[in-house]
Amino acid sequence: MAAPQPVPPVWKDVGKSSNDLLSKDFPIDKQSIEVKTRTPSNVTFRVFGEQHSKKPDVINADIEAKYQDKASGITFTQSWTTLNALKTLVELDDKVAKGVKLELASSLTPAPPGSEKAVTAKSTLLTATWKQPGVHTRAVLDLFKGPTFTADTVLGRDGFLVGLEGSYNVSEGRITRYATALGFSAPEYAVTLHGLGNLSTFSASYYHRVSPDVExxxxxxxxxxxxSSAVSLEVAAKAYIDKAAFVKARINNAGILSLAYTQNLRPGVKASFGLALDTQRLQDPTPAGPAHKVGAAFVFEA
Incomplete structure (x- = not known):
């Protein structure tokens, strides 16, 4: 008897292994701090702040509260940012039918005092997701942009993945965006090909878990x-020093070398440090703009 097919990843997570390796845990040109706490009543609070080196006098931050009722399957998330954006997310998982998840996400930015408008920006997204062994599909309706209907589907069998995405502007009656993806995923490696931007941009990614300690x-x-007809290329590696620390290195074809170190100081406390070097301007005493960048990130979770 053939083994049951696993549920493939959602469209945005096709190629996630290589994307995470190349982008996550590199706190470069910014400083950030994140604090997470959980109450006995199953409410999670999250406070996040970030300061970029280019704008040292500006701190972007948000505060978020999340409540999950496992009995009803409802998750409610409310956040407020320093840009005065109020964001609400309501999720209903596995209650309408097995494998079906419904989401309502809204964002509202009140207008400043004295403005003729009540709000300066608003958005509402209705999302329905259905996943079963071998298929993961999603439909999104953006009520205030178009409205625009976006659908994506990922099919998987024996490690092979095929994904499609398309957006349709209802008011204009035309397809505004389409993309496709092909991939193969195994426990130790994954290969993915993407055709994005109406098949105008193409990418190929590769991920390999060389050993339990090296990626x-x-x-x-x-x-x-x-x-330019040149191809942009990035290569990265990650190595665990021990169970509580790892280092990462990344270099691209422009000669930018990025290094990062992450350490779990104690349970619930993590610190990350990053450094980017422009290897083509190491000997330039007066480079045009900052040639080298540093950054740090701290996470506290209780």
């Missing part, structure tokens, strides 16, 4: 609409 990956991107 490696690469990603190449070619934009057919760019002035």
């Amino acid at each position: 490696a990956g690469a990603k190449a991107v070619w934009d057919s609409k760019a002035h």
Whole structure:
């Protein structure tokens, strides 16, 4: 008897292994702090603040409260940002039918005092997701942008993945965006090909878990609409020093070398440090703009 097919990833997570290796845990050119706490009544609070080196006098931050009722399957999340944006997310999982998840996400930015408008920006997204062994599909309706209907589907069998995404503007009556993806995923490695931006941008990514302590990956991107026909390339590696610490390194074809170190100081406390070096300007005493960048991130969770 054939083994049951696993549920494939959602469209946005196709190629996630290599994307995470290349982008996560590199706190460069910014400083951030994140605090997470959980109450006995199953309410999770999260406070996040971030300061970029280019704008040292501006701190972007948000506060978030999340409540999950496992009996009813409802999750309610409310957040407020320093840009005065109020965001609400309501999720209903596995209650309408097995494998079905419904989401309502809204964002509202009140207008400043004295403005003729009540709000300066607003959005509402209705999302329905259905997942079963071998298929993961999602439909999103953006009520205030268009309205626009977006649908994506990922099919998987024996490790092979095929994904499609498309957006349709209801008021204009036309397809505004489409993309496709092909991939193969195994426990120790994954290969993914993407055709994005109405098949104008193509990317190929590779991820390999060399050993339990070492990971490696690469990603190449070619934009057919760019002035240059060159292919952008990034290569990264991650190595665990012990159970509580790991280092990462990344370099691209522009000669930017990024290094990062993450340490779990104690249960619930994590610190990350990052450094980016422009290897083509190491000997330049007066580079045009900051050639090298540093950053740090701290996470506290209770």
